[in-house]
Amino acid sequence: MLIETMPERAGHLEPANLPACERRTLPGVISQRACLLYGARWMLAAIRDAVHLIHGPVGCAYYSQTVRQKIYKVFSTDLGEKEIIFGGGEKLEEAIREAVSLFPRSSAVLVYTTCAAGLIGEDVEAICKQAAAALGLPVVPVNCPGFGGVSQGDGHDVAAAALLEHFIGRGSAGTPLENSVNILGEFDVQGDLKEIEQLLQRLGLNIICAVSGRATMENMARARRARLNIVHCGRTGRWLARRMEERFGIPWRKVSFFGLDATAAALQAIAAFFNRPEEAAWVEKEAEAARQRALPYLGRLAGKRVALFFGASRMGSMAGAFRELGMEVVLCGSQFGCQEDYTDSRRCLGRGTPLIDDAHQRELEEFWHRYRPDLLVGGTRERFVAHKIGLPFLVFPQETSPYAGFNGFVHLAREAAALVGAPVWRLSKNELLREEGEEKMAEYVRCVERGKKENGRSSL
Structure with a gap:
């Protein structure tokens, strides 16, 4: 690499092995990560019948x-x-009462602690218990001060623990509901959940609760009666699935609905669990039909190079989807990820694709210049850097159409092809080459001038 890498950072930028992960960012490094609070919000924000109160x-x-x-x-x-x-205890009590008065139909209050509340030692749990007794509805502390974990990934676990302890775990027990599933780690980004639900309904299955894209106090109380937990995003769903298996005996399957092969494999695995393989007879036909609909775009993408930088638990499945588009995955990375995420990703990618963890902006630029992808895929933080260096950028989690399921694959193909084929990127690259040529010419002139001053004549 052209940039100098600190020895402590070297393990995060592994070209062939698993990168160092689940470690605190080094002081002085401008990380792409978020804090524990944001991780909890990522998990809980979509719960629509709760009041969300930030204590900070x-x-x-x-x-x-x-x-x-x-x-x-x-x-x-x-x-x-x-x-x-x-101390801010009185202010917190007042804020809880005021928020509930403004939204009297709310079924619960979620109180998020921040660094400020954590540093002064506020007894948020005791205040929440008193407020719950006075108001007659759950007031749940979510202990997520930003300094309390390595990354936002730890906030996912804190949020999942709060849901399990205060809502799912206190729900009504009973016999499992026939043909019922929960989806854990699915947030219904741009209609993904609807696509998945339609596929499951064709298998004769019903979704009790989707955590947290369609989670409410009512369906979380019934979640413990599901026959199967389907984990879509491993980092946000795997912890909860394991605890629900321990406490309620609910088995779980980790699947992906991104890409044709992964979607087909997921539906067949779910059908096999419910002992109804005949219900999945249509899956292969649907996958082939989606591939035919995507054909007009696949020709534009064949042989193109793509670099991925987003949540680690979806790197492997999304890499598979882009390979089905005919693209070569030249780099995969994430702001944060656990060992299990990177192990799964390495299994999908093989040893030829570099895996990186917690790369900052300068390192990403260096990787992009080295591998020269035709398309970058990542979060909004990386979009502007990509545009500055003249590379097409696809935001993921997406901002336009669902990418899950068979229909989602066609949407992904269409949008990737439109970005890669846009004329603006050719103009941008020409401009960059022109600027690079002008910079080299300017450096040449400066060398000539220095030579004249030092030797009294041209250095040529």
Whole structure:
């Protein structure tokens, strides 16, 4: 690499092995990661019948109101200097009462702690218990101060534990509901959940609860009666699936609905669990029909190179989807990921594709210049850097159409082909080459001038 890598960072930028992960970002490195609070919000923001109250400075509420490019309504206690010195318990009690009075139909209150509340030692749990007794509805503390974990991934676990302890675990017990499933780690980005639900309905299955794309207090209370838990995003769903298996005996399957082969394999595995393989006879035909609909776009993508940088638990499945598009995956990376995520990704990618963890902007630029992909796929933070260096960029989680299921594969093919084939990128690359040529010419002139000054004549 052209940039100098600190020895402590070298393990994160592995070309062939598993990268170092689940470690705190080094001081001084401008990380792409988010904090524990944002991880909890990523998991819980979509629960629509709860009041979401951020116990901390108003900036934390502003920061965590936008999740997956969607703005959610949040309340804040707006902790200031006075509360930091003398305590913010009374302000929290007042904020809970006021929020419930504004939304009297709410089924629960979720109180998120921040760094400020954690540093002053606020007894948020005791305040929530008192408020719950006074109001007659659950008031649940979500202990997620930003400094409490390595990355936002730890916030996913905190949020899942809160859901299990206060809602799922306290739901009604009973015999499992026939033909019923939960989907864990699915957030219904741009209609993904609807695509998945339609496929499951063709197998004769019903979704009780989708955590948290369609989670409510009512369906979370019934979630423990599902026959099977389907884990779509491993980092946000795997922890909860394991705990529900331990406590309620619900088996689970980790699947992916991104890509034709993965979707077909997921549906066949689910059908096999319910002992109804005949119900999945249509799967292969649907996969082939989707491939035919995507053919007009596949010719434009064949042989193109793609680099991925987003949540680690979906790297392997999305890499498979892009390979089905005929593209070569030249780089995979994530802001954060666990060992299990990277192991799964390496199994899907093979040893020829570099895997990186917690890369900062300068390192990403260096990788992109080295591998020269035709398309970059990642979050909104990386989009602007990609555009500056003249590379097409596809946002994921997506901002336009569903990518899950057979229809989602066609949408992915169409949007990737449109980006790669846009004329603006050819113009941008020509401009960059022109600027690079001008810079080299300017450096040449400077060398000539230095030579004249030093030797009294041209250095040529």
